[in-house]
Amino acid sequence: xxxxxxxxxxxxxxxxxxxxxxxxxxxxxxxxxxxxxxxxxxxxxxxxxxxxxxxxxxxxxxxxxxxxxxxx
Amino acid sequence: xxxxxxxxxxxxxxxxxxxxxxxxxxxxxxxxxxxxxxxxxxxxxxxxxxxxxxxxxxxxxxxxxxxxxxxxxxxxxxxxxxxxxxxxxxxxxxxxxxxxxxxxxxxxxxxxxxxxxxxxxxxxxxxxxxxxxxxxxxx
Numbered sequence: 001x002x003x004x005x006x007x008x009x010x011x012x013x014x015x016x017x018x019x020x021x022x023x024x025x026x027x028x029x030x031x032x033x034x035x036x037x038x039x040x041x042x043x044x045x046x047x048x049x050x051x052x053x054x055x056x057x058x059x060x061x062x063x064x065x066x067x068x069x070x071x072x
Numbered sequence: 073x074x075x076x077x078x079x080x081x082x083x084x085x086x087x088x089x090x091x092x093x094x095x096x097x098x099x100x101x102x103x104x105x106x107x108x109x110x111x112x113x114x115x116x117x118x119x120x121x122x123x124x125x126x127x128x129x130x131x132x133x134x135x136x137x138x139x140x141x142x143x144x145x146x147x148x149x150x151x152x153x154x155x156x157x158x159x160x161x162x163x164x165x166x167x168x169x170x171x172x173x174x175x176x177x178x179x180x181x182x183x184x185x186x187x188x189x190x191x192x193x194x195x196x197x198x199x200x201x202x203x204x205x206x207x208x209x210x211x
Contacts, residue, residue, distance in 0.1 A: 002176065003176030003177055004175055004176050004177070004178065007164075007168065007176070007177050007178055008178075008183070010164055011164070011180060011183075014157060014160060014161050014164070017157055018157060021153050021154065021157065030153075031150055032150045032151075032152075032153050032154070033147060033150045033151050033154065035154065036211075037147075038147075038151050038154040039208070039211050040141065040211045041147040041151055043140075043208070043211035049133075049211070052208055052211070053129060053133065053205075053208060053209075056201075056204060056205055056208050057122070057125075057126040057129065057205075059201065060122050060125065060126075060197075060198075060201040060205075061119065061122040061123075061126075062181060062185075063181070063184065063185065063188045063197060063201075064108075064113065064118065064121075064122060064188060064194060064197050064198060064201065065113060065114075065115075065118040065119045065121070065122045066113065066114065066119075066185075067113045067114070067181075067185040067186065067187075067188040067189055068113065068114050068185065068186070068189065069186050069189055070182075070185075070186035
């Protein structure tokens with residue numbers, strides 16, 4: 001397995017874990033918050049809310065205004 | 073004499089927006105996405121568009137709109153798995169970033185960035201970004 005494939009696999013494992021956590025929280029099989037509830041908890045604090053909004057804005061700027069073609 | 077039907081019609085777009093806020097936001101986001109997506113990335117207009125949206129969000133936060141959804145329950149340890157998975161993701165990203173984000177150890181940006189140079193994915197990206205922003209403002 002190449003380094004690139006291993007890295008992509010790591011990101012996919014993280015994504016699958018997120019999906020599993022969300023499903024488990026919605027079904028009530030694990031006593032954890034849903035993603036939406038977790039975000040709401042962080043947004044209760046002014047610093048958390050500002051950080052989330054900054055992260056959101058940065059993602060938009062980064063992917064929609066600063067994305068270039070793949071390096072050759 | 074009251075004319076409920078006529079009154080409802082005269083409420084116009086504002087009334088419609090109040091009655092169906094999600095649909096209105098989705099329609100506005102889709103329209104915005106169709107207009108903004110053809111603007112090429114790595115240009116000043118593209119940066120100006122994102123800066124404009126960010127400034128608009130700042131004003132909305134300052135004016136307290138849209139109304140926020142009241143939080144439910146207590147978080148306690150139930151938020152812990154989300155913090156752990158976020159930390160793992162940040163660690164992998166930082167490791168990839170500090171090793172140069174080369175082809176063997178790319179960041180998410182290096183993997184997904186090139187996708188957003190085409191107009192189609194940019195429309196979807198703008199739409200998802202704007203809807204996520206509205207969702208975040210409601211938290």
